[in-house]
Structures are given as C-alpha cells and as structure tokens.
Amino acid sequence: MKPVLGIVLALSILVIPASAQREVTYDVSFPRPEHHEAEISMTVDGTRSGELVEFRMSRTSPGRYALHEFAKNVYSVEAHDGSGAILDIERPNPHQWNVVATGNKVVLRYTLFADRAGGTYSGIDRTHAHLNIPATFMFARQFSDVPIRVSFSLPNESWKVATQLVPTANETVFTAPDLYYFLDSPIEISDHDVRSWNVEMGDRSTTVNLVVHHAESEVEVDTYYDMARKVVDEEVAVFEALPENDYGTYTFLADYLPHVAGDGMEHRNSTYIVSTRPLSTGARRNLGTLAHEYFHQWNVERLRPSDLEPFDFEEANMTGELWFSEGFTSYYTALVMRRTGINSDSEFASSIGGAVNAVVNLPGRKYFSAREMSMQAPFVDAARSVDPTNRDNTFISYYTFGNAIGLGLDLTLRSAFPGTTLDHYMQLLWRKYGETEIPFTSSDLRNALYELVNDRAFADGIFDNYIEGHEAFDYSTLLARAGFHVRQRYDNRPFLGAQLEEEDGGVIVAGPTLETGTLYAAGVGQGDTIVQLNQTLVTDLEQLGALLDDIAPGDTVSITYTQRGDTYTSSVPVAENMTLEVVTFEDAGMELSETQIAFRNEWLRSRVK
Numbered sequence: 320m321k322p323v324l325g326i327v328l329a330l331s332i333l334v335i336p337a338s339a340q341r342e343v344t345y346d347v348s349f350p351r352p353e354h355h356e357a358e359i360s361m362t363v364d365g366t367r368s369g370e371l372v373e374f375r376m377s378r379t380s381p382g383r384y385a386l387h388e389f390a391k392n393v394y395s396v397e398a399h400d401g402s403g404a405i406l407d408i409e410r411p412n413p414h415q416w417n418v419v420a421t422g423n424k425v426v427l428r429y430t431l432f433a434d435r436a437g438g439t440y441s442g443i444d445r446t447h448a449h450l451n452i453p454a455t456f457m458f459a460r461q462f463s464d465v466p467i468r469v470s471f472s473l474p475n476e477s478w479k480v481a482t483q484l485v486p487t488a489n490e491t492v493f494t495a496p497d498l499y500y501f502l503d504s505p506i507e508i509s510d511h512d513v514r515s516w517n518v519e520m521g522d523r524s525t526t527v528n529l530v531v532h533h534a535e536s537e538v539e540v541d542t543y544y545d546m547a548r549k550v551v552d553e554e555v556a557v558f559e560a561l562p563e564n565d566y567g568t569y570t571f572l573a574d575y576l577p578h579v580a581g582d583g584m585e586h587r588n589s590t591y592i593v594s595t596r597p598l599s600t601g602a603r604r605n606l607g608t609l610a611h612e613y614f615h616q617w618n619v620e621r622l623r624p625s626d627l628e629p630f631d632f633e634e635a636n637m638t639g640e641l642w643f644s645e646g647f648t649s650y651y652t653a654l655v656m657r658r659t660g661i662n663s664d665s666e667f668a669s670s671i672g673g674a675v676n677a678v679v680n681l682p683g684r685k686y687f688s689a690r691e692m693s694m695q696a697p698f699v700d701a702a703r704s705v706d707p708t709n710r711d712n713t714f715i716s717y718y719t720f721g722n723a724i725g726l727g728l729d730l731t732l733r734s735a736f737p738g739t740t741l742d743h744y745m746q747l748l749w750r751k752y753g754e755t756e757i758p759f760t761s762s763d764l765r766n767a768l769y770e771l772v773n774d775r776a777f778a779d780g781i782f783d784n785y786i787e788g789h790e791a792f793d794y795s796t797l798l799a800r801a802g803f804h805v806r807q808r809y810d811n812r813p814f815l816g817a818q819l820e821e822e823d824g825g826v827i828v829a830g831p832t833l834e835t836g837t838l839y840a841a842g843v844g845q846g847d848t849i850v851q852l853n854q855t856l857v858t859d860l861e862q863l864g865a866l867l868d869d870i871a872p873g874d875t876v877s878i879t880y881t882q883r884g885d886t887y888t889s890s891v892p893v894a895e896n897m898t899l900e901v902v903t904f905e906d907a908g909m910e911l912s913e914t915q916i917a918f919r920n921e922w923l924r925s926r927v928k
C-alpha cells in the first residue's frame with residue numbers, strides 16, 4: 320500500500336498547487352464619480368505562457384431575458400503581463416478581448432461608464448456606486464470556475480459596501496466562490512441605512528438585511544422596515560418553507576432617490592429594489608416591488624425553469640414559463656399585500672382588475688398563448704430596437720397574463736376542490752423542484768397540478784385552455800364567489816382605440832390603433848390626422864370628446880383622416896369601450912352573503928401563524 324500512497328501524494332503535490340493558483344482579482348476605483356466612471360483592473364493569476372485568455376463583457380444579466388450588450392460602456396482597455404509589459408489585444412467580436420499570456424498572469428484594465436442605477440445596469444455618481452456585476456465586470460471564459468476577489472478604493476469615507484458577495488476581514492474586500500455566484504451578487508456602495516432581522520421557519524433561519532440608500536429621515540426607514548417584515552413573514556407562510564440562503568443571509572439593496580431608474584431585480588440571495596418614489600409618499604408602492612422580488616427567491620431563483628439553468632451570459636435567455644415565474648409572482652405580490660393588511664380589499668380589487676381587463680379585452684390573446692408570450696421576453700424585457708412593432712395588438716405581458724392565470728387558477732381550485740388552493744400548488748412545486756433545486760419543465764408544472772387534485776382532465780383543461788391555449792377564465796363568476804364584482808368601467812361609451820394628441824391645430828393619432836377600436840376599422844393608423852367626424856371639422860381633443868358624447872356604440876360614424884399625405888373617408892360602426900374593472904360588492908352597493916364573506920376571508924386573510 321505504501322508505494323501507491325507515495326505516488327498519489329507526489330501527484331497531488333504536482334497538481335494541486337498549480338490549479339490552486341488560478342484566481343481572478345478585481346481592483347475598482349472611482350476617480351471621477353461626477354462623470355459616472357470607474358477604473359477597473361482585472362488580474363487573472365495562474366495562466367500558462369502561450370495560453371489564450373478570452374475576456375468578455377456579459378451580454379445579459381440574471382433576471383433579464385433580452386440582450387443588453389454591456390460592452391458598449393467599456394473603453395480605454397489595455398492588457399499587461401505581470402511585469403507591466405503591454406500585451407496585444409485581439410477583438411474577435413464586439414463583446415470580447417483576446418489576450419495571449421506570456422507568463423503566469425494577465426492584467427486587463429478598462430474604464431467603465433455607468434449612469435443608470437436600476438436593476439440591470441450600473442450607476443456611478445457623487446452619491447453612490449450601484450454596480451450590477453454583469454454591467455460592470457469583465458470575465459474570462461477560461462477562469463469561470465475559479466475563486467474571485469474584488470477590492471474597492473472608495474472616494475468617500477462615509478460609503479459602505481452592501482452586497483451578497485462573501486465578506487472578508489477588510490470591509491472593502493469581498494470574495495465569490497466562482498463566476499456564476501459573482502455575476503448574481505449585485506453591489507450598492509453608498510452612505511446607506513441598514514436594518515437587519517432574523518427570519519425562521521422549521522429548522523432554518525436567515526438574516527435579512529434591508530439596505531436603504533435614501534435622502535429622508537431614518538423614521539421613514541423604520542416604518543418601511545416594519546412593513547417589510549410583515550411582507551417577508553407572509554411570503555414564508557405561502558410556502559410554509561424558507562429557502563436556504565447562501566452564507567445564511569438575504570439582502571435587499573434599495574435605492575430611493577430622484578436620480579435612479581426604477582426597477583426591481585431578483586437574485587438568489589439579494590435583490591435590487593430601486594425607485595424615484597421617496598419612502599415618505601411612496602412606501603406602499605415601493606413595498607410592492609420588495610414583495611415581488613422577495614417572492615422570487617422561491618419562484619424563479621430556486622423553483623426554476625429548466626430553460627434558464629444555467630443562465631446564459633453570452634446569448635438571450637428564452638423560456639415558455641415566465642407566465643409562471645413572473646406572472647404568478649405578480650399575483651402573489653397583490654395577494655400578499657392584501658394578506659398583510661397593508662392594502663385593503665378595494666385596493667386588491669383594483670390591482671387584479673388591471674390584469675383581468677388586459678387578458679379579457681386585449682386582442683393579443685388570440686395571437687399567442689401565455690407560454691408563447693413568455694418566449695417573447697428577449698424582445699420586450701427592457702430590450703431596445705428602433706423599428707415599430709404591432710405589439711399593442713399582438714402582445715400581452717407575461718406578468719399580466721400570468722397574474723390573471725394565477726388568479727383564475729386559485730379561484731377555480733378553491734371552487735372545484737374545496738380546501739385546495741394555489742398556495743398548496745406552490746408548496747407542492749417547492750417540495751418537488753424548489754427545495755431540491757431540480758429545474759422544472761412545462762410538463763412538470765402540468766403533472767404537479769394533476770398530482771395536487773388527482774384529476775387528469777382538470778389539469779389538462781387548465782393547461783390546454785388557459786396556458787397553452789387562447790381562452791380566458793370566467794372571472795365574473797369566479798370573483799363573485801368572493802364578493803368581487805367585475806363590471807364595465809364606462810357606460811355605453813364609444814371606443815376609438817388609440818392614444819390621441821393635439822398637434823398643429825388638429826388631432827393626431829399618437830400611438831398604434833387597437834384592432835378592437837373604431838379607428839382601426841376605419842383604416843386609421845399611428846401618425847394619421849383626424850380631420851372630420853360625421854362631416855364636422857375636428858379641431859381639438861375637447862371638441863372631439865363633445866362630438867363623441869352624441870355618438871353611441873353601434874352607430875355608424877363617418878371619419879375623414881389624412882394618412883401619409885392623402886385624405887380618406889370611412890364609414891364604420893362605432894365600437895364600445897369594454898374596459899373592465901373589479902370592485903368589491905360593498906363598493907358596488909351590492910349585498911355580500913355569509914358564504915361570500917367566508918370564501919373571501921379564507922382567500923385573503925393572513926396565513927402567518
């Protein structure tokens with residue numbers, strides 16, 4: 320045995336030190352925060368002479384599904400060896416800088432411009448360095464599984480670093496076990512306030528940090544902290560389980576300042592929650608974003624569509640399951656805000672009303688199912704291009720669509736299988752695919768619904784009709800069970816179906832015309848000028864409104880308009896404004912029965928024990 324052991328030891332002495340040397344180190348400084356710049360030096364240690372190192376800026380960011388091309392904000396790139404000698408850089412594509420190592424180290428330096436503190440991008444100014452990792456840091460393909468160390472030189476003594484990166488004894492130095500963890504751990508460096516508390520469920524516990532960069536009094540932060548705790552407890556109660564956070568902590572990185580870009584972006588152990596709304600007037604709306612992003616640590620971060628695992632930092636990420644990951648999360652955002660008692664029944668009604676109206680009324684549903692809408696995320700999820708689209712007619716956000724499906728499914732379950740709710744479905748999915756972190760497929764979601772209710776036809780019907788098909792739930796009947804009334808917002812009003820504006824003494828069509836509207840039927844499109852209505856000259860919006868007061872849906876109307884230089888007249892039937900809203904029976908002046916009260920309480924009461 321001894322000789323064999325001797326060989327193993329000798330081999331390990333040869334192999335382990337060589338691989339252990341591979342490490343990535345970033346040094347970050349902010350010499351010109353007023354000009355939104357950072358100087359970043361990235362050192363890859365442990366190269367072999369002659370080894371190609373492919374440095375890249377990410378094209379994507381976790382939680383966003385379109386391409387963002389972060390390389391556009393990088394310049395003054397130069398490469399050195401360990402002794403400071405310049406190395407050649409080759410550019411094989413817009414995102415990549417290739418360098419051939421001449422020794423055991425390559426240092427790449429660059430300047431980053433960053434002026435959008437939001438969920439996806441970075442923002443540097445005199446108040447903070449808000450650094451979303453893929454928007455800030457290059458990575459090296461050949462060094463994706465090695466440990467990372469990042470250190471900051473701060474321009475302001477009051478600035479502190481908040482992040483889910485792993486802290487060290489030095490307050491400005493952090494580590495990550497590998498690139499994947501690093502890219503998922505955003506950073507906020509500022510003079511911020513922190514509130515921390517412990518959340519427990521079963522034998523698991525997490526320290527939650529609420530980091531708030533703001534310009535108000537600490538009283539506002541304390542009030543917000545109290546509300547945030549309620550939301551967190553209510554969401555833990557939905558799943559009756561707490562996710563296992565890496566390093567035992569979860570961090571909210573909140574920026575509530577006038578110069579930020581409102582957004583919320585989930586990560587495994589942290590989230591950016593960013594808004595221009597100050598806490599003094601916008602706390603409850605800001606809390607809605609907090610609720611949404613915290614729910615994501617179950618739904619999407621761990622209970623994760625298989626198409627998103629691993630997340631691709633080089634191509635757009637597509638999945639058909641965002642109606643579930645984003646839509647159900649949106650449904651639970653409204654539900655949790657109600658269950659905490661922070662929002663009233665009337666506010667809950669108004670928030671679900673928007674989703675019900677969109678799914679029932681927008682023409683998009685006949686073009687794409689909820690699964691197919693999800694697959695368009697790479698085109699709509701903060702994606703930018705300049706050519707017009709027909710999305711107003713063909714698209715419904717998977718947030719909205721999925722929100723309405725969550726509502727419809729929850730109420731259908733409660734009605735058809737008393738005692739069974741969407742919470743039970745989420746708990747079952749959590750046990751099967753979330754706690755175990757086994758990425759799920761579309762058929763896994765379908766089969767889990769079957770498993771929940773033990774009725775194959777029911778599960779197939781839900782998925783075939785509402786998720787992969789083009790039908791909408793019967794919201795009027797379902798919501799009436801809980802004493803919520805679905806009604807038309809306007810009484811017998813005509814529906815033109817476009818945004819109108821006054822311009823050059825006339826009325827122009829400022830946006831796309833909806834297929835369901837009167838203007839579309841008349842052949843009117845975006846950019847056209849409405850000249851006459853029933854032979855009367857149209858001069859401004861107020862006068863047009865008065866003309867419409869005398870027209871009822873179903874009447875025939877003559878519309879004269881100019882389109883691309885030519886004048887046309889069409890006579891068409893007037894469409895009706897079918898906009899729906901959801902109100903409580905009480906607000907509608909309707910009587911609420913004992914059965915409805917019981918149903919509503921069971922649905923909307925707090926689940927915290």
Ligand SMILES: [Zn+2]
Pocket residue numbers: 585611612615644645648
């Ligand atoms: Zn979301």
